[in-house]
Amino acid sequence: SQQGEEDPQALSIQEGENATMNCSYKTSINNLQWYRQNSGRGLVHLILIRSNEREKHSGRLRVTLDTSKKSSSLLITASRAADTASYFCATPYGNNRLAFGKGNQVVVIP
Amino acid sequence: DAGITQSPRHKVTETGTPVTLRCHQTENHRYMYWYRQDPGHGLRLIHYSYGVKDTDKGEVSDGYSVSRSKTEDFLLTLESATSSQTSVYFCAISAVSADTQYFGPGTRLTVL
Numbered sequence: 001s002q003q004g005e006e007d008p009q010a011l012s013i014q015e016g017e018n019a020t021m022n023c024s025y026k027t028s029i030n031n032l033q034w035y036r037q038n039s040g041r042g043l044v045h046l047i048l049i050r051s052n053e054r055e056k057h058s059g060r061l062r063v064t065l066d067t068s069k070k071s072s073s074l075l076i077t078a079s080r081a082a083d084t085a086s087y088f089c090a091t092p093y094g095n096n097r098l099a100f101g102k103g104n105q106v107v108v109i110p
Numbered sequence: 111d112a113g114i115t116q117s118p119r120h121k122v123t124e125t126g127t128p129v130t131l132r133c134h135q136t137e138n139h140r141y142m143y144w145y146r147q148d149p150g151h152g153l154r155l156i157h158y159s160y161g162v163k164d165t166d167k168g169e170v171s172d173g174y175s176v177s178r179s180k181t182e183d184f185l186l187t188l189e190s191a192t193s194s195q196t197s198v199y200f201c202a203i204s205a206v207s208a209d210t211q212y213f214g215p216g217t218r219l220t221v222l
Contacts, residue, residue: 033210042200042213043153088153092208096141096160097168102152 023089133201
């Protein structure tokens, strides 16, 4: 299966700093998605970027996609304590499926 | 929030007993998914449905079966629960294939 891999796997930053995490994948895709999971909760969809897009913004989130390198990055600007969560990238594969990476733990220290 | 609920939210059961988890949606989305989440393994697909009575296996389907008799409900059954099936189970729905998925709150299952 195609699976996104997030990097770094764990990140600890001070409130107000920016957090950047990367995702790599293996085969051609038509979209890449990022999700957030707060402790003990279900995943929440953050943003979807299509293969013909290079950059997308949503509030304090900025996602880039480089299909030539098969990689994506998620930038959270001006982080807040509430951004403490695990972040997953996901890519389509097979029929009707998404493959999720193992997640990137972000801790924002107040 | 997408209208998706899971029941029960917590369950403790014994090895060898059958267990059924329910996912219910009010969004009329075509696609429904069951995942399990375990430390070190991330999110793994168990089964999914692409319509009423239409289901397919995921990467970790052994020991699990599913049924979808109406659009809004997707049931996951552990035929004979084992300790290796102790996990957190998430249901997700999607209107479009391999597009945005909306997740339920999860069911924490413990098999003793």
